[in-house]
Amino acid sequence: MTDTQIPARIELVTKPRRSDQFFRFVVTTGGMSSLIILGLIFAFLAYRGLGVLRVEGFGFLTNSDWSVVEDENSNIVSQDYGLAAMLVGTILSATIAVLVGVPIAVLSALFLEFYAGRKIRNILIGLIDLMAAFPSILFGLWGFMVLMPSAEYWAKLLNKYFGWIPVFDVPVPFFTRSPFIAGLVLAIMIIPICTSISREVFSQTPLDRIQAAYALGATRFSMIRAVVLPFGRGGIVGGAMLGLGRAMGETVAVYTVLNVVYQVNWQVLFGAGGNIATLIILKFGEADREEINALMAAGLVLFLLTLVVNGVANILVSRLGKVGR
């Protein structure tokens, strides 16, 4: 009988190797970069804009006067910075874009998901994805040269029949380069992204529910109303808000089709308006140090605005997976 030797106990080590520790450290640091970059953007814009924000206070958002008065030796006599007019313009044109673009996008998504045949569907999806990759300057110049004449025609028509509604009234018959046209261009720009998000949401609708609806004798319309839309509601709203965020931050496309004038203009068909981004481009060239700081503060407002809108949108879209079932 040989006595078996029991081997000495080996300590099981769960401590990762040094190379792994290093790897995890590098990747984690890299992973934090988005946090760092967003933080830096906030910090630097706030740092530059703080002086102006402190002088203007809350009036920076509510005051609608942006002026620098100089005497003959080009010394600054007085300066006044208020963002209200551009804030109104930003919200106005983005709202028009969402009101026009989102219904078209959602209905297109319904068509692609539930009506189109396979071949047509693939071609159309390819085209819409391609449109999402178009640079904004393309939309802007196309909007200026091609869309504007026809959009003007529609604007006149709207004014003729709905002029009694204050929003569609104009003080002077000047329809070129109005917030309405800018809103249309922005609507066209957000259609691809809204369509693809809605489509993605619709395609996640549980198949058994769709088939259950059909088995109960539903038409396509009643199936969509009873199953698809309730399921995808959050996604649709989220997609719309994502589009809103895009539309708010757009610069070049708005600049080309909008007559950028510094005044509060609620009348969407009248050719005057602007948004924060176009203000920055417009004033940047001739601005002195102080005005540039004011522009930085304006950029900060825009940054925070889009961040909030995007954040809410992303929460709505990503929460979708959990509702239902």
Added chain:
Amino acid sequence: MSTTTIKPGRPWEPTAKERSQKGLNLLIAVALSLVLLFVTGLNGKLGWVAAFFFSYVSVSFIAEYRRAGKPAAQDSLLTSISRFAIFLAIIPIVSILATVISKGWRGLHWGLFTQDMSEATVNSPIQEGGMLAAIVGTLIMVGLALLFTLPIAILTALYLTEIKGKFARPIRFLVQAMSGVPSIVAGLFILSSIVYPVTGERSGLMGALALSILMIPTVARTAEEVLLLIPNDLREAGLALGATQWRTVAMVVVPAVKSGLVTAIILGIARVIGETAPILLVSGGGDATNFNPVSGPMGSIPFYVWNAFLLGGSEESTQRTWAGLLVLLLWVLILFTIARYISSRSQKR
């Protein structure tokens, strides 16, 4: 005994009667739209499209209502409206492609790729000057932006899929939020953080930095998506062979998603190649060809288009604008086609 052969039928397909009914609806709708055009003040092609839409929707609604009642009518309403919606969504893209190609090709000539605008203005004859400065500038800036973006974006994607630390959810959220940062804000950020306090001069490098802020989220999200598609078995197999996590990622996971990463890069390039606003703010935008990214203003294709559009007003400048847009569009089309090709090929495998 005779055998009866049953011919296979296709009851779901529309019968001849239904088809003729549909054709009739269409004809009535066309007629009605022409009447509408005549009665109301609408005119032009667009007016006709609107009139046709209303008449088609109402005609098919009434026809379906008479045929099968309210549910069928509602169904046909949604069908025709959604068809019209996709039509509206597709018109702009077709119009954009057609306009840019038809107006742009006349401005194309070889000098476009061999000359720059240093000795020509936007209003000089189209044969003088070209886009060399713009193309060189775009290549340098996008290339540098890619260089900055790639490590950060891929590390972010790896953090989200491989490490899955406790910050994975907030980081994913922040990356998505970052993709919504307006391009002009990216320009302002570089301006306030580097150009004013440090260099004091606008240059191509600054442009590249601004572009990479816009590029990071696109590349990171696409890379994350392709990394998520890798089956976990592959990772486990690597670890089971005794590899460390670092080796598994470097030798198994990343090689497996190579083509996906290429797609991510291409989509990132397509995202920033047409960016105009940050270029206007931070790169200066010169007319002369400049190979040095750290000093001197640098042009780009969108800047060339922008200049020709804003400073011009003559026949030549318009031609320049469209030619520039056509070149830009071709870049986007090529990048998009390559990305599509790669992703469709990897799906087949």
